[in-house]
Amino acid sequence: MTVIEAENISKRYIIDHINGNAKGNTLREIVTDNIKNLFTKKETNQVSHEDFWALKDVSFNINQGDRVGIIGSNGAGKSTLLKVLSRITEPTEGKITIKGRVASLLEVGTGFHPELSGRENIFLNGAVLGMKRQDIKKQFDAIVDFAGVEKFLDTPVKRYSSGMYVRLGFAISAHLEPEILIVDEVLAVGDADFQRKCLGKMKDASTSGRTILFVSHNLTAVQGLCNKAMFMQKGQLMEMGETNQVLATYLSHVQKTALESWWDTPEEAPGNDKVRLKSIKLVPSYLDNQKHLDVRTPFKIKIEFWNMMENANLNISLHLNSLTGECIFNIGTESRAFDKGVIYAECEVPADFLNDGSYSISFMVVKDTASAIYNFEESLIFEIEDYREGTAWYGKWPGYVRPKINFPITQLELESIS
Known part of the structure; x- marks a missing residue:
């Protein structure tokens, strides 16, 4: 069953360029220039406008249970696409049809009220997702344990570090059981243990039929988690399909320098x-x-x-x-x-x-x-680039060298352990 359908999605932003006598763009410089212009015949600054298309004619279908990795270089339109799918911003052109409850983790602090405590924000986010209070209570302890913020549960979240924000935000999004989970690169804020838990949680969620959209520069994580991938470039969808094929296409485009x-x-x-x-x-x-x-x-x-x-x-x-x-x-x-x-x-x-x-x-x-x-x-x-097989760990492998050294493991003898 198709749960997300995008038809010719485009998103335009207008960029202003100031041309003229202004020498800076601080408030003091702008006020000073404007006052000078009142008493001189100097030409006022001219503002020109430029259309910037963050997305252009993007179309795709995503089925229930798909785990879709969205890859591409910075500025490719990945985060803009997730914001459009999350209804944070409306597309300039095109149409989106979504079936199911959506939870998004796009930026540090997204969906939180800074003056409310962590406890209150858990219930607030659950209510936004349309859940009943009793259903939120059933998941409450698991959320707190996953996020590791028990000591700060009654502290206003405006005092949380960025890592605490992300841990709590992901825990809420994953445990309140949305049909569609949208996750941006914010997982990079967490440490290795948190990344491992997040990737494992997303894999578990996908086995229960939930749909996941995952933006990441960690191609190993995309390869291990996702059954499909989308390659974005300059606001356009270059290719969508089986993960390994799309990754191969992407990597052939991103050789940073000539060899x-x-x-x-x-x-x-x-x-x-x-x-x-x-x-x-x-x-x-x-x-x-x-x-x-x-x-x-x-x-x-x-x-x-x-x-x-x-x-x-x-x-x-x-x-x-x-x-x-x-x-x-x-x-x-x-x-x-x-x-x-x-x-x-x-x-x-x-x-x-x-x-x-x-x-x-x-x-x-x-x-x-x-x-x-x-x-x-x-x-x-x-x-x-990375390559990994035979492991469920998709975080960054530590170190600059990664030698393949023979390292056997064996059982010396059988014995009962009481």
Whole structure:
């Protein structure tokens, strides 16, 4: 049975642009400019308007019991779509038909009255969902236990931290048994244990026939939880279907940077009068029909540079860093004597070594194993996606490395345990 039907949904916002003499947009600057304009012949600021379509002609059907992951980059229209489906905002064009009671967890504090206590907000949210007081009471203890806010139950929620807001909001939404549960990326606010509980709760809810819409950048969680996925891009629905197929399409679109940089002549290349970078590339050995790097993918790093020095003992020191600056590893080549010309180096990073995440490659050309000739910083930036099987945990796997190390477990002997 179809429970959500969207027909040509579009949402337009109007963006104002101020053109003219205003030098800022603070209240003080605006008032000052307006007063000056009263006594001068300067032209007043002109305001131009631009239409921005956050959603454009989006159509789809969702059946009862579907678990739909909505994926896409920032600004793709995912959150706007959920707000439209939650009736928080009306579409500019199109029609939505929803059958069933909807609970939404979209932003920290959504649906809460800040002056009311956690206890009062539980009953308020239940009433909004159309539940009777006695039905809310049956779920009350489970909500409080799941959220872990028992000590603060009679405290106004305006004093709650963002994590407490999210825990209580999700607990209310999940335990008051809506037919349709809509969850945005707010789960990222919680810690790993809370994420695990939330994902488990959503999986349990789906087995009882409830429909779930789940926006997340955690593709592993989407893959583990959802039987369908929607790929959004620039306000349009690019693809909807079986989760693995849609994820493959999405990942083929989101390679953040090219895996190769090169220069035709030394004059235009980075470096100095001694060395210039000719090319650097990352060459993956994709599995099957892959089009993106994931934790299973081995790859080679290939570097070419122009050497402008005669008979110089040179080596390369390569750093692989996280984008937050931590060095994951540093390796170096042997030092050898080279004449003028192009020098080439290559190394291979094995599969099942790096964790998912964003990384950068920097390297130095070193003379006589001691003097850095030039440091080519962040010469290449790349992304490794996650891949997981045989586990029910879909949160972020900790650490920068994720080696596949033999780790057997066995029972030594059978014995009775009293």
